[in-house]
Amino acid sequence: MASSILVGTGLKKRYRMGEVDVYALKGVDFTLYKQELVVVLGESGSGKTTLVNLLGGMDQATEGELMFGETAIHQCDEDELTEYRRNQVGFIFQFYNLMPNLTARENISLGAQIASDPLDVQDLLEQVGLADRADHFPSQLSGGEQQRVAIARALAKNPRLLLADEPTGALDLPTGRHILALLRRFRDEYSKAVVLITHNTNISQLADRIIYLKDGRIEWVHENDSPIAPEEVNW
Amino acid sequence: MILWRKMMRDMWGNLGSYLACLVLVVIGMVAFLAFAIASNNMAVSKDILYREQNFAEGFAELVAMPEHYVERVRRMDGVAQATGRLVRDVQVYDAEGAASVYLRLVSLDLQEHGRLNDVLLLKGEPLAARELKGWLDQRFFHANDLELGETIRIIAGGRVRELVVGGVGTSPEFVYPMRTEAEIYTDPQRFGIAFVPAQAMWQLFTDYDRAFNSLVFSLEPGADFERVKERLELELERFGVLEIYPRVDQTSHFVLTEEIEVINTMATFFPVIILMVAGFIIYIVLRRLVEQQRGQIGILKAFGYGKRQIMFHYLSYSLALAAVGGALGGLIGMWLANPLTDMLYEFFHLPPVYTGFSASALATSILICVGVLGFAGYHGCKAVLRLTPVEAMQPPAPPVGRRNLLEKFPLLARMLTVQGKMALRNISRSRSRTAFVFFGLMISCAMVAFTWALATEAMPKFMFYQYEQVETHDAKITLDGPRRRHSIHRELQGLPDVSLAEPMAEVPVKLSHRWRRENVLLIGLLPQARLYNILDVDGRRVIPGDDGLLLSQRLADNLAVGIGDTVELESLYLRDIYDKVEVDVVAIVPQYMGMNAYMGIAGLEELLGQEAFATSFLVEFVGGPGPERERVTALRELYRESDLLAGVDSRLEQLDLMVEYWEEAGWIIVLYVAIGVVFSFAIIYISSLVVLSERQRELASMRVLGMSSGEVFSVITFEQWLIGVVAVVAGAPLGRVILGAFAQSWSTDMYTMPAEMSAQSLLAGVAITFAAIWASQRFALRKIRRLSMVAVLKARE
Numbered sequence A: 001m002a003s004s005i006l007v008g009t010g011l012k013k014r015y016r017m018g019e020v021d022v023y024a025l026k027g028v029d030f031t032l033y034k035q036e037l038v039v040v041l042g043e044s045g046s047g048k049t050t051l052v053n054l055l056g057g058m059d060q061a062t063e064g065e066l067m068f069g070e071t072a073i074h075q076c077d078e079d080e081l082t083e084y085r086r087n088q089v090g091f092i093f094q095f096y097n098l099m100p101n102l103t104a105r106e107n108i109s110l111g112a113q114i115a116s117d118p119l120d121v122q123d124l125l126e127q128v129g130l131a132d133r134a135d136h137f138p139s140q141l142s143g144g145e146q147q148r149v150a151i152a153r154a155l156a157k158n159p160r161l162l163l164a165d166e167p168t169g170a171l172d173l174p175t176g177r178h179i180l181a182l183l184r185r186f187r188d189e190y191s192k193a194v195v196l197i198t199h200n201t202n203i204s205q206l207a208d209r210i211i212y213l214k215d216g217r218i219e220w221v222h223e224n225d226s227p228i229a230p231e232e233v234n235w
Numbered sequence B: 001m002i003l004w005r006k007m008m009r010d011m012w013g014n015l016g017s018y019l020a021c022l023v024l025v026v027i028g029m030v031a032f033l034a035f036a037i038a039s040n041n042m043a044v045s046k047d048i049l050y051r052e053q054n055f056a057e058g059f060a061e062l063v064a065m066p067e068h069y070v071e072r073v074r075r076m077d078g079v080a081q082a083t084g085r086l087v088r089d090v091q092v093y094d095a096e097g098a099a100s101v102y103l104r105l106v107s108l109d110l111q112e113h114g115r116l117n118d119v120l121l122l123k124g125e126p127l128a129a130r131e132l133k134g135w136l137d138q139r140f141f142h143a144n145d146l147e148l149g150e151t152i153r154i155i156a157g158g159r160v161r162e163l164v165v166g167g168v169g170t171s172p173e174f175v176y177p178m179r180t181e182a183e184i185y186t187d188p189q190r191f192g193i194a195f196v197p198a199q200a201m202w203q204l205f206t207d208y209d210r211a212f213n214s215l216v217f218s219l220e221p222g223a224d225f226e227r228v229k230e231r232l233e234l235e236l237e238r239f240g241v242l243e244i245y246p247r248v249d250q251t252s253h254f255v256l257t258e259e260i261e262v263i264n265t266m267a268t269f270f271p272v273i274i275l276m277v278a279g280f281i282i283y284i285v286l287r288r289l290v291e292q293q294r295g296q297i298g299i300l301k302a303f304g305y306g307k308r309q310i311m312f313h314y315l316s317y318s319l320a321l322a323a324v325g326g327a328l329g330g331l332i333g334m335w336l337a338n339p340l341t342d343m344l345y346e347f348f349h350l351p352p353v354y355t356g357f358s359a360s361a362l363a364t365s366i367l368i369c370v371g372v373l374g375f376a377g378y379h380g381c382k383a384v385l386r387l388t389p390v391e392a393m394q395p396p397a398p399p400v401g402r403r404n405l406l407e408k409f410p411l412l413a414r415m416l417t418v419q420g421k422m423a424l425r426n427i428s429r430s431r432s433r434t435a436f437v438f439f440g441l442m443i444s445c446a447m448v449a450f451t452w453a454l455a456t457e458a459m460p461k462f463m464f465y466q467y468e469q470v471e472t473h474d475a476k477i478t479l480d481g482p483r484r485r486h487s488i489h490r491e492l493q494g495l496p497d498v499s500l501a502e503p504m505a506e507v508p509v510k511l512s513h514r515w516r517r518e519n520v521l522l523i524g525l526l527p528q529a530r531l532y533n534i535l536d537v538d539g540r541r542v543i544p545g546d547d548g549l550l551l552s553q554r555l556a557d558n559l560a561v562g563i564g565d566t567v568e569l570e571s572l573y574l575r576d577i578y579d580k581v582e583v584d585v586v587a588i589v590p591q592y593m594g595m596n597a598y599m600g601i602a603g604l605e606e607l608l609g610q611e612a613f614a615t616s617f618l619v620e621f622v623g624g625p626g627p628e629r630e631r632v633t634a635l636r637e638l639y640r641e642s643d644l645l646a647g648v649d650s651r652l653e654q655l656d657l658m659v660e661y662w663e664e665a666g667w668i669i670v671l672y673v674a675i676g677v678v679f680s681f682a683i684i685y686i687s688s689l690v691v692l693s694e695r696q697r698e699l700a701s702m703r704v705l706g707m708s709s710g711e712v713f714s715v716i717t718f719e720q721w722l723i724g725v726v727a728v729v730a731g732a733p734l735g736r737v738i739l740g741a742f743a744q745s746w747s748t749d750m751y752t753m754p755a756e757m758s759a760q761s762l763l764a765g766v767a768i769t770f771a772a773i774w775a776s777q778r779f780a781l782r783k784i785r786r787l788s789m790v791a792v793l794k795a796r797e
Ligand SMILES: Nc1ncnc2c1ncn2[C@@H]1O[C@H](COP(=O)(O)OP(=O)(O)OP(=O)(O)O)[C@@H](O)[C@H]1O
Pocket: A015, A016, A017, A022, A023, A024, A042, A043, A044, A045, A046, A047, A048, A049, A050, A051, A199
């Protein structure tokens, strides 16, 4: 069995809404293995984003443990969490979230420049097929192009895991496929672990493992022995 | 670093606000450095002059004291050095006789070593003991285009003499020569100092053979002035000591110190105000920026940028401005400091001292800017610290604030247009911006109202009241001392040109009430005097009676007396000079220039135990002074050689001087009004820019809905007018308060600034502020016309 890089046990997240407490996660056990592509499925409001935020060190669990190798993420203070995000995690969001005032190249450099072992920016630009648009600002790029920049930016830090929250949510089918293919390729070439959130069941067929969240709990887990190629995804 | 590029582009995108901020910082720093350096230069130059020329620490005026007695004073306890002088004012004989020109002759003992108040000879030759040759003060010399070797004809001891100009010099005592303390402006063309050998002076003024009427002294280290003064008063009593005062009360020193003080105040006051505004702008701008870039902050956090790193990124917007502004302002300020110093030196004729480039001054200015803007910037973007990464990624929680105005007044809500409602909501939502606009407009309105009142009411009243309302004569004839008045009165009254002549007695007295004392001139007038009118606050005539004093308001305040109180009076004019008499206060009247007491002339004579006398006469000519004031000139001509007369002054001439001074000072008022206008303009313009970029999407959506840019803009203008109206309501009274404070701080024993503000000035403040609001809105409207709907709506936040 492959070695695990991230192990979460009994993860709970409580939000306080005025007088009432809302549990977004109600006790989730989750292990992420090296070079694995996991898809987190679930309806809207099931806790997908909350889970990924915990995994990426964006937020702290209310209860439960989260171990990154030897590091106890759940015990980290703010500076240590920042350190963790800086060196180990690459985020990709649904709405690309590029810095509007920085060019494509600069957005990618923004990721590279704080990491301890970054990848080459020009190289990444070529890999996502945007070498000729490197000096364009986000407003001059289409949605798909922007998301490619975002992926390159996440990758530039050379993190151990990539966390993508509905990266294709705002894109059409061919563009979406292109993005998924990129994620897969990077998983293979740079041996990253990828966690991909979606509520699109079709996309989940591309995963090694599928986790289905419902109402803050894991409803079921499915080991997928024959992941399909991104080109075969439909929606 | 990549984030620097982001910063540059962010700033470029909102250039207006940052540029306004930068300009303010630069102006603030220029003002700070230029004024600070100039005042420092002046102070250093002053100190050098004082030290090198042995400026005295004490001054005594007396009737007459024998020359040899100075030696005794020198040996007194506490006195380090003493110098005696004879000081006499003489009139310059002017062939055309158009204006009265006076010279103050100050004797110099050529033998004395370590002379106090020594003259720094700038050019010319040494003086010789018995020769009537003198050194002139620089101002007079230059103002009259004199040359060395030229002669000036003066009238001394009833005869015309020729004074040779032997040199030009400056003395610490007369850096700023003034003929009387009550003058606010001395025309260097008409009054100057001439330093003449004592021997020559004694030959001119035979009454003062080997005698002095002025004594200056310096103190031994650690000696107390008051103690020395007491001892001197005793010692000199028999020589008729008139007054002994310390250096701080010496006119020239007082004016010079005051001037340096004013420049110093300018060096702090202006920059503080300006930097505060700049700080406020950067605060508003950064706060908005951080709110707006919430998502971007989230990404930076998600990517592992620490909160301090992000904080520093936003802080660097203000720090960059501070550094650039501070450096630029510092350099320009230093560059302007010397021309400014030159202007001041030219005015005061101080020996020039300059400051070159100073790295520490530059560092100070940058440090101040970094401090102020850093502080403002920190508060503007400290929200970054509170924002957790997850929060940052989500849209901001809707403000759960107090109920806004609309909810409180549903009726009001129904009356308003959609734009009005939006405006009201904006006001209650962004409190700090509302406060910024409110205070800015309030202050500029107050400033305009204040300056307006100062320019159109207070200053004219102050300057012209005395010579238009109170004194209404055509000429004032000053006698060389108290003289029997009836015969002179008859003589003057008998002159063909003269329609009316009135005697006036000006008596130096010391008034005291409990422990308070004041040395003033008590003026005796005929009860029916028409050429010198004492008026009450409402402009009604007050008749100087024979059995009580009229006091000026300031004098009454200083003595802490009211109507009905009794004061003690001492005077060298009393028949028994050691006597003290009691007089009642019967009225208190306003007086803006000078500080006097008044009484009926007959009553005054009786009080002093003297026969009818006068020290001057006021005359009115048949048909006024005539063209070119020829009748005044004729009168001067008539009495030129009389040793009874010290001078003939024309009231209109005095008035002209005031007008001249007023015209020179006028630009300062214009400057203040301009600052007020620029202030309101900048505030409104910046607030428009901020609202524009804050609500871009909202405004663009409204345009998409089919509203014109004017209608869209009315959301912003409505908000501004609303705040503006409230601000001027608060600002106008504030202007009145400022005027009151200004008048109080400006007023001295010699001048009292009236602090009245009419509705007209208040209206001017309001009108000019509104005009500035209107004008700046026109500018902002141009920006909204250029707003591209497509670009705005496409860009995600
Ligand atoms: N900051 C918060 N405060 C209160 N409740 C929250 C907060 N963030 C999330 N929740 C709640 O937690 C639950 C899970 O939210 P989460 O964002 O993880 O859902 P999701 O599965 O990502 O949904 P979607 O598919 O719509 O993105 C929801 O019920 C949500 O309302």
